[in-house]
Structure formats: C-alpha cells, structure tokens
Amino acid sequence: MKVLVCVKRVVDYNVRIRVKPDGGGVVTDGVKMAMNPFDEIAVEEALRMREAGHVSEVVAVTIGDKKSQEQLRTALAMGADRAIWVEHEEAIQPLGVARVLKALAEREQPGLVLLGKQAIDDDCGQTAQMLAALWQRPQATYASEVVISGETVRVTREVDAGLEVIDVDLPAVISTDLRLNEPRYVKLPDIMKAKRKPMDSYTLPDLGVELPPLVERLETTPPPARTGGFKVESVEELVATLKEKGLV
Amino acid sequence: MTEAIERDVMEFDVVIVGAGPAGLACAIRCKQQNPELMVCVLEKGSEVGAQVLSGAVIEPSGLDLLFPDWRDDPPAICVPAVKDEFSLLTAKWKLRLFTPPQMNNHGNYIVSLGGLCAWLASRAEDLGVEIYPGFAAAEVLLDESGERVIGIRTGDMGVDAAGLPKDGYTPGIDIHARVTVLAEGCRGSLSKQLISRFKLDEGCEPQTYGIGIKELWQLPEGRVTPGLIQHSVGWPLDSRTYGGSFLYHLDQDRVAVGFVTGLDYSNPYLEPYEVFQQFKNHPKIKPLFEGGEIISSGARAIVEGGLQSLPKLELPGALLIGDSAGMVNVPKIKGTHMAMHAGIMAADRLATSQESTGWDAAWRSSPWADELKQVRNIRPGFRRGLWLGLVNAGIETITFGRLPWTLGHHADHSSLKLAAESDRPEWPKRDLPPRDRLAGVYFAATEHDENQPVHLQVSDTDICITRCREEYGNPCTRFCPANVYEMVEEQGAHRLQINSGNCVHCKTCDIKDPYQIINWVTPEGGSGPNYQGL
Structure with missing residues (x-):
C-alpha cells in the first residue's frame, strides 16, 4: 500500500509572529520557516506504518513556491521514499489544496492519505475533510492512534468528550493530532541521501486544477497589547478591585 | 552509555x-x-x-x-554606510566628538550578519x-x-x-x-x-572579551536616516569601564541598537543588560525609539584581546x-x-x-x-580608564602602532573586585521595553527542549552558595543577559537555579565567572536562539 503524506511550509513555531504594518498578512521575509508540526507527525506515522510492514511506499507532497521543496527534503530525510512538488506561488486555501490532492490521489492511487489536522499558519483545519468529500472516501480526523488491519483501519479520535474509536475502510483520509506520535530526529547522513531521492514536479495546469480564491481576507491585526498588572496587598483589596472592574 | x-x-x-x-x-x-x-x-x-x-x-x-x-543580489539587510557620528554621553547630554579614523566607514555596509x-x-x-x-x-x-x-x-x-x-x-x-x-x-x-x-x-x-547586547527595532515612519552610523562612549558606564553603544540606521524604518560592555569590568554589581537599557532610555536617545517595536534581540560575547x-x-x-x-x-x-x-x-x-x-x-x-x-595597544590602554584610554588611542593612532611596546591584558574572570568594596549602581527609572531580561529574551525566540541535560555545567555549586555569595554576591545572576542564573531561597537555604532554556549562547558566563566553574557545552542541536535579522 502506498501512503500520500501532505506537508505545508509554515512560519516556524518558535518564531514570534509579526503582522505587516499595513495589515496585509504576517511578515515572512527573512523569517524562519519549517514543516507544519502536525504534518511532521503525519510523516512520522507513515514511516512507522512502513516500518511495521503495512505500507510499501511513502510519498510526500507539498504545494508552494520553490522554497517549499525544503520541507519535502525534510520529509525525505526523515525517510519518505519520494516527493511530489506542486508549484504554486500564491497563498492557497483549503478547498484548493483538497482539489490538488484529489487530482494527485487519482494519479497515485494511494491506500491512505495522511495530513496534519491543521496548519499552524491559517488554522483552518478543513483540508482533510474536503479531500475526503471530493475523493469520496472515508475520513478519520484528529487521530491519536492508528491501527491498520487488512482493508480497514481503526482510528482513535480526540474529541471534546474524550476518545472516539472508529473503523474506516481503506483507501481513507486521516488527519493527525498532536498525541499520535513524536517525530524522529533526522539523521545527518539521511539529509545527504535525501538530496538524491526523486522529486516529481507538477504545475496546476498539469493536474487540471484551477484555484480561484474563495475567501477574501479583509485584514490581519495583532492581538491587543497586554496592559501591565499590579500587585494587591490583601484578599479584600483583590475582591474590591475585581468588583470595581465589573469582573465578579 | x-x-x-x-x-x-x-x-x-x-x-x-x-x-x-x-x-x-x-x-x-x-x-x-x-x-x-x-x-x-x-x-x-x-x-x-x-x-x-x-x-x-x-x-x-x-x-x-x-x-x-554580490552587489547585484545583496543579502536581505544591506545598507551602504553614509555618515559616521561619535559621541560622548553624560547622564543628560550628548557631546559630538571627532570621529577616530578607524571608525570612518566610507565604502562599508550595514548588514544583518545573520542575514x-x-x-x-x-x-x-x-x-x-x-x-x-x-x-x-x-x-x-x-x-x-x-x-x-x-x-x-x-x-x-x-x-x-x-x-x-x-x-x-x-x-x-x-x-x-x-x-x-x-x-x-x-x-x-x-x-x-x-x-x-x-x-x-x-x-x-x-584573552579578553566584551558582551554585546543588541535589539532590532521597527520604528514609526520617517525617523531613521538610512546609512547613519552612531557610536558613543561614556554614560551609562563609569569612566573605568570599557564599552560603548552602537546605533545603525537601516532601511524600511528599522534601526539596530546595541551596547558592548568590556568583560574586564570590576564591579560585581554591574548588569550589562541594564546598562544597555539605560543607554536606550537616555534623554537624547529615547525619542528615537518611542512608539516603535522590537523585532528581535539577543546577546553575544566578542573577543577583544x-x-x-x-x-x-x-x-x-x-x-x-x-x-x-x-x-x-x-x-x-x-x-x-x-x-x-x-x-x-x-x-x-x-x-x-x-x-x-x-x-x-x-x-x-x-x-x-x-x-x-x-592597533594592538589601543584596547588595553583603556584599562586605566576612558580618558587615558582615549589619549593613548590617539597616540597609537598617530604613530601607526610603531611604538616599541605591547600592552598586556588581565583575564576577565580575575578582574572583579569584592562585593564589599563595590557599590550597587543606582539607575533612573526607565520605561522603554523590554521591562527586564525575561521580557527581552522573549525576542530572542530561544528554545531548548526542557528534558535534556543542562548545557551549562557548573562543576561545584557549593562555591556558588558559599564563597561566591560572600565574595562577589553571585555576579552570574547579573552578567547573564538572559536571566539564566538565579539564586533561589528555599527554607532559609540558597540554591543556584539554572534556567538553561533561556540561554542565548552568548558565552559570557563561561568567560566571566570568577571561579571558572561554569563550562558552556553544546545543547541538543537546533536548540538556542532563533534570531531574525541580527
């Protein structure tokens, strides 16, 4: 079985995000970029499935400008067998991603598509669900445990009420949650080997996909600055202050 | 293992x-x-x-x-030097001095070295x-x-x-x-x-060193003069301590500001981080920064020997x-x-x-x-203070360093006076951000997985709570620009707490610790600060 793993290039989680002065998005020039952490978990899970003998090939895919190839190389260095780069310069929205992935799924015929539950830049959390609908295959989102047995896969989902366990038929779409696994450290010799692994590239016309923007972003604003706190001397003063501010 | x-x-x-x-x-x-x-x-x-x-x-x-x-496709931050200014600061005033010839930057570029x-x-x-x-x-x-x-x-x-x-x-x-x-x-x-x-x-x-602390600021439109290079000596340091500020005007309303303090300073109560913040809040400097925001900040030791x-x-x-x-x-x-x-x-x-x-x-x-x-004799000439240092620098410059002697250095870890013989500096209140070192280290985006061996190895923490506490008043709690070292009091006993996750890899502790018991080793690869444009 083949697994398609989708990764996205995002601003690294350690970076302090700054909004552009004109409100037109966040600053990415000269900012450290990295693979979306939930996608890294997806790559790790695919590799563990291959190591357990359930999967024969792990294919990493991304959509982005030339620099997004760096994240594919990271996936290859972690252990993916090959990569697919879909060239696209502009920002892309979940439905567009899902359309591209559907086109690739039809070409590649994977038994499983794994992706992060959300990207930490736009926090949409929609791509997996949209892909499942377009591809007309089952979905299992927010996975914290995945067990493959034959033609089905048992997925433990993290839901508000606790954990939900479902079985879905393969091929399926699974989105990964934080507790699914802890991604491995990349080994230095594997980074070198990754440079020689195959990377196919497509353009959107190659895949017959068009991506008209469906959502218009009006403005990006930073969160309001935190005003300084102060110390109170006693419980009475605390209660009085809270009352004064209308908080209790 | x-x-x-x-x-x-x-x-x-x-x-x-x-x-x-x-x-x-x-x-x-x-x-x-x-x-x-x-x-x-x-x-x-x-x-x-x-x-x-x-x-x-x-x-x-x-x-x-x-x-x-390379000029056809320059690095991200790269501004040609236009003008040099060298000043002496007092607590209230800024006096323009003659720019020493070594500090003439015609033909040079202001860059982010990281970039x-x-x-x-x-x-x-x-x-x-x-x-x-x-x-x-x-x-x-x-x-x-x-x-x-x-x-x-x-x-x-x-x-x-x-x-x-x-x-x-x-x-x-x-x-x-x-x-x-x-x-x-x-x-x-x-x-x-x-x-x-x-x-x-x-x-x-x-070898002798300095500690440089730097911030990159985004300022309100129209305040910067791209290519202007400003240096100062004097306040907030006393005339016995070597050091000075830099203020480089970049493009896109950004400035790089920093302060270097010679690590051969003698007062164990000195806080290089506070010195830098006081410089920014000097009445002649502060207006530049008001209303701006910090993009990134950090610190690094510099060799000066x-x-x-x-x-x-x-x-x-x-x-x-x-x-x-x-x-x-x-x-x-x-x-x-x-x-x-x-x-x-x-x-x-x-x-x-x-x-x-x-x-x-x-x-x-x-x-x-x-x-x-x-230039070998210029830096050690400042050991006798700013004024004699400047005179010596002038003589060395005029004679192109041909005088027949070479001045020596002392190791920075041995230059501290005892706490009992030193005064705690008193600083005016200041209000530009960051409030303190912890607020500042946030702009270094430093990250260390908490569950890893401490990469600041202190070979004998007994010295910290006994001799160092009495003799020097634990200067590590002050020279570290990232608030890594803290003395914690628990049930009447003191204990050294090492917040290694804050470390920005500047190496000051390894250099300045008076007993040379701190050894800086590499943490897990990829840990440490993530500077932007420094």
Missing part, C-alpha cells in the same frame, strides 16, 4: 565547525578553488544565521573577493558545500595517540535531563576529515578545549579561523572582514593540501596580522 553505541561515520576532506562568516567564506573558497574537495559545515543553530549576532558594519573586501558581483550568513550559505550550497544546520559539533575526535584531530562527533539527540536515552534517541555521528576547521566564533566550546589541551595560548596574553592574545592558529589536523581564534580589530569595531579573509586564506591552502601545518605562520605574515598589530 557512550561506549557501546554504534555510530555512523562520514568522511570529508574538510569539516568546518560553525556557519558564520569565517566558516562559510572558507567553505565557499575551498569549492571555488577545488570543486572536487568534499566540504562539510556543521552549525548548531536551527538554521544558518539563527545564532549569528553582530552590529554590524562590515568592510566588504572579503565578499568582493568571493563574489565580485549575510544565510545568503552565503545558499551560495555555498550552490557550489556543492554540504551544510548541516541543527547539528552541534559536540566533541573533537583525536587519533589513538591523542595528538592529532581526525574530525568531530555531533551531539546525541533525544537524551533526557538525567542523561538517559528517550524514545527516538539518535546517537550523534562521527565526521572524519583530513582537516577540521574551527570557526565557532567567540569562545567556541571545542576551540576552548583544544586551545587548552594543545597549549595553543602558551606565551600569549590572556587582539594580536597579543591570539593563540597559535594550528594544531595537528585542525586550524582556527575568525573569532574562534580572536580576529577582531577592536578600534574599528570590526571582525567580519578578518574572519572572512582568514577563511579565504585558509581555503587557498586547503584547496591544494589538507594540512594544518604552516597556517599559523602564513596568517601571521599576512596584512591581517599587520592590521591587528597596528
């Missing part, structure tokens, strides 16, 4: 430790001169430039040599250099005789705080090379070991270049050009023969050694 581990081994012709200006210039030149050469660069930061911090106004001659057309390194790294990769950010060179590998360096070992990944392997433990690998180039920057942890083990500093003056403190630059199988050795021209406030030229010169030799022998002599007969020789 290190014994039974099987490690991968990789072989290169040249392995370079540190992707700074020296290491990258060396790697690039190696490949330009001999494309067959297998060259590998290791960098402990999560990406190239993430842990590089400098002013920085640079002389571009090294860049010109490597890429004559320049990222730019150099991408050029180096195009030439076929293997660059591995996120991998710390943790140990030097010696041959069986223990007399020759044969490469380095990268740090293990996935070790918990107790030193035991976690899930996903990945042992470091051995990188063997015909020659190992140490380009770690100031107070490199491997360079420090090798300088001591191979006695490379025998007969040298002790000059030629008389420069260790021997070679040992069997390895050589030292750049700040690892101490190649900074202090009166010029520049080391990048020296670092790059040292990298280039070393590479010109390595391209034909991967031998370290002869490198020391070659460098010492180069124009770069002459440059350091000419």
Whole structure:
C-alpha cells in the first residue's frame, strides 16, 4: 500500500509572529520557516506504518513556491521514499489544496492519505475533510492512534468528550493530532541521501486544477497589547478591585 | 552509555565547525578553488544565521573577493554606510566628538550578519558545500595517540535531563576529515578545549572579551536616516569601564541598537543588560525609539584581546579561523572582514593540501596580522580608564602602532573586585521595553527542549552558595543577559537555579565567572536562539 503524506511550509513555531504594518498578512521575509508540526507527525506515522510492514511506499507532497521543496527534503530525510512538488506561488486555501490532492490521489492511487489536522499558519483545519468529500472516501480526523488491519483501519479520535474509536475502510483520509506520535530526529547522513531521492514536479495546469480564491481576507491585526498588572496587598483589596472592574 | 553505541561515520576532506562568516567564506573558497574537495559545515543553530549576532558594519573586501558581483543580489539587510557620528554621553547630554579614523566607514555596509550568513550559505550550497544546520559539533575526535584531530562527533539527540536515552534517541555521528576547521566564533566550546589541551595560548596574553547586547527595532515612519552610523562612549558606564553603544540606521524604518560592555569590568554589581537599557532610555536617545517595536534581540560575547592574545592558529589536523581564534580589530569595531579573509586564506591552502601545518605562520605574515598589530595597544590602554584610554588611542593612532611596546591584558574572570568594596549602581527609572531580561529574551525566540541535560555545567555549586555569595554576591545572576542564573531561597537555604532554556549562547558566563566553574557545552542541536535579522 502506498501512503500520500501532505506537508505545508509554515512560519516556524518558535518564531514570534509579526503582522505587516499595513495589515496585509504576517511578515515572512527573512523569517524562519519549517514543516507544519502536525504534518511532521503525519510523516512520522507513515514511516512507522512502513516500518511495521503495512505500507510499501511513502510519498510526500507539498504545494508552494520553490522554497517549499525544503520541507519535502525534510520529509525525505526523515525517510519518505519520494516527493511530489506542486508549484504554486500564491497563498492557497483549503478547498484548493483538497482539489490538488484529489487530482494527485487519482494519479497515485494511494491506500491512505495522511495530513496534519491543521496548519499552524491559517488554522483552518478543513483540508482533510474536503479531500475526503471530493475523493469520496472515508475520513478519520484528529487521530491519536492508528491501527491498520487488512482493508480497514481503526482510528482513535480526540474529541471534546474524550476518545472516539472508529473503523474506516481503506483507501481513507486521516488527519493527525498532536498525541499520535513524536517525530524522529533526522539523521545527518539521511539529509545527504535525501538530496538524491526523486522529486516529481507538477504545475496546476498539469493536474487540471484551477484555484480561484474563495475567501477574501479583509485584514490581519495583532492581538491587543497586554496592559501591565499590579500587585494587591490583601484578599479584600483583590475582591474590591475585581468588583470595581465589573469582573465578579 | 557512550561506549557501546554504534555510530555512523562520514568522511570529508574538510569539516568546518560553525556557519558564520569565517566558516562559510572558507567553505565557499575551498569549492571555488577545488570543486572536487568534499566540504562539510556543521552549525548548531536551527538554521544558518539563527545564532549569528553582530552590529554590524562590515568592510566588504572579503565578499568582493568571493563574489565580485554580490552587489547585484545583496543579502536581505544591506545598507551602504553614509555618515559616521561619535559621541560622548553624560547622564543628560550628548557631546559630538571627532570621529577616530578607524571608525570612518566610507565604502562599508550595514548588514544583518545573520542575514549575510544565510545568503552565503545558499551560495555555498550552490557550489556543492554540504551544510548541516541543527547539528552541534559536540566533541573533537583525536587519533589513538591523542595528538592529532581526525574530525568531530555531533551531539546525541533525544537524551533526557538525567542523561538517559528517550524514545527516538539518535546517537550523534562521527565526521572524519583530513582537516577540521574551527570557526565557532567567540569562545567556541571545542576551540576552548583544544586551545587548552594543545597549549595553543602558551606565551600569549590572556584573552579578553566584551558582551554585546543588541535589539532590532521597527520604528514609526520617517525617523531613521538610512546609512547613519552612531557610536558613543561614556554614560551609562563609569569612566573605568570599557564599552560603548552602537546605533545603525537601516532601511524600511528599522534601526539596530546595541551596547558592548568590556568583560574586564570590576564591579560585581554591574548588569550589562541594564546598562544597555539605560543607554536606550537616555534623554537624547529615547525619542528615537518611542512608539516603535522590537523585532528581535539577543546577546553575544566578542573577543577583544587582539594580536597579543591570539593563540597559535594550528594544531595537528585542525586550524582556527575568525573569532574562534580572536580576529577582531577592536578600534574599528570590526571582525567580519578578518574572519572572512582568514577563511579565504585558509581555503587557498586547503584547496591544494589538507594540512594544518604552516597556517599559523602564513596568517601571521599576512596584512591581517599587520592590521591587528597596528592597533594592538589601543584596547588595553583603556584599562586605566576612558580618558587615558582615549589619549593613548590617539597616540597609537598617530604613530601607526610603531611604538616599541605591547600592552598586556588581565583575564576577565580575575578582574572583579569584592562585593564589599563595590557599590550597587543606582539607575533612573526607565520605561522603554523590554521591562527586564525575561521580557527581552522573549525576542530572542530561544528554545531548548526542557528534558535534556543542562548545557551549562557548573562543576561545584557549593562555591556558588558559599564563597561566591560572600565574595562577589553571585555576579552570574547579573552578567547573564538572559536571566539564566538565579539564586533561589528555599527554607532559609540558597540554591543556584539554572534556567538553561533561556540561554542565548552568548558565552559570557563561561568567560566571566570568577571561579571558572561554569563550562558552556553544546545543547541538543537546533536548540538556542532563533534570531531574525541580527
């Protein structure tokens, strides 16, 4: 079985995000970029499935400008067998991603598509669900445990009420949650080997996909600055202050 | 646990430790001169430039040599120098002084050195250099005789705080090379070991350092004068303490501001971080920053010892270049050009023969050694205070350093006076951000996995709570710009708490600790600050 793993290039989680002065998005020039952490978990899970003998090939895919190839190389260095780069310069929205992935799924015929539950830049959390609908295959989102047995896969989902366990038929779409696994450290010799692994590239016309923007972003604003706190001397003063501010 | 581990081994012709200006210039030149050469660069930061911090106004001659057309596609921050200003600050006033000739920056560029390194790294990769950010060179590998360096070992990944392997433990690998180039920057942890083990500093003056703290600011529109370079001496330091500020005006309404304090300061109560913040809040400086915001900030030690403190630059199988050795021209406030030229010169030799022998002599007969020789007495002249230092600097400058003597240094860790003989500085209230060191370190975006061994090894914490507390009042709690060291009182007893997660890898503690019991070692690769545009 083949697994398609989708990764996205995002601003690294350690970076302090700054909004552009004109409100037109966040600053990415000269900012450290990295693979979306939930996608890294997806790559790790695919590799563990291959190591357990359930999967024969792990294919990493991304959509982005030339620099997004760096994240594919990271996936290859972690252990993916090959990569697919879909060239696209502009920002892309979940439905567009899902359309591209559907086109690739039809070409590649994977038994499983794994992706992060959300990207930490736009926090949409929609791509997996949209892909499942377009591809007309089952979905299992927010996975914290995945067990493959034959033609089905048992997925433990993290839901508000606790954990939900479902079985879905393969091929399926699974989105990964934080507790699914802890991604491995990349080994230095594997980074070198990754440079020689195959990377196919497509353009959107190659895949017959068009991506008209469906959502218009009006403005990006930073969160309001935190005003300084102060110390109170006693419980009475605390209660009085809270009352004064209308908080209790 | 290190014994039974099987490690991968990789072989290169040249392995370079540190992707700074020296290491990258060396790697690039190696490949330009001999494309067959297998060259590998290791960098402990999560990406190239993430842990590089400098002013920085640079002389571009090294860049010109490597890429004559570099101006057509310059690095991200690169502003031609337009005007120099040198001032003396008092608590209330700013007096313009004559700009010393060394500080004339005509033809130079204000850059982000981190940005320049990222730019150099991408050029180096195009030439076929293997660059591995996120991998710390943790140990030097010696041959069986223990007399020759044969490469380095990268740090293990996935070790918990107790030193035991976690899930996903990945042992470091051995990188063997015909020659190992140490380009770690100031107070490199491997360079420090090798300088001591191979006695490379025998007969040298002790090395002396400064601590530079820097912030990059985004200011309201129209306030900056791109290309303006401002330096000051004087307040907030007293006249016995060496140091000064820099304020470089960039494009896009950004300024780089920083303060360097000589680590040979004597008052254990001095806080270099507070000195920097006080400078920013000086009545003549503060209006520039009001209403602006900090983009990034950090700190890094700088070598200041000059030629008389420069260790021997070679040992069997390895050589030292750049700040690892101490190649900074202090009166010029520049080391990048020296670092790059040292990298280039070393590479010109390595391209034909991967031998370290002869490198020391070659460098010492180069124009770069002459440059350091000419200014060798200026920095130590400030040991008698700012005024005599300035007079001495004037004399040394007029005579081109030809006077027949060479002034010495004291080791920075031995320069502190006892706390009982020192006064706590009193500072006016200030209101520009950051409020304190913890608020400041947030802008360094520093990150260390909490569950890993503490990389600041204090060999005897009893000294901290007994002798150091009484004699010097625990200066580590003040000289560290990232608030790593804290004395915590619990049930009447004191205890040293090391917040190693805050560390910005500046190395000040390793240098200034009066008992020399702090040893800075590399944390897990990729840990540490993630600077933007410093």
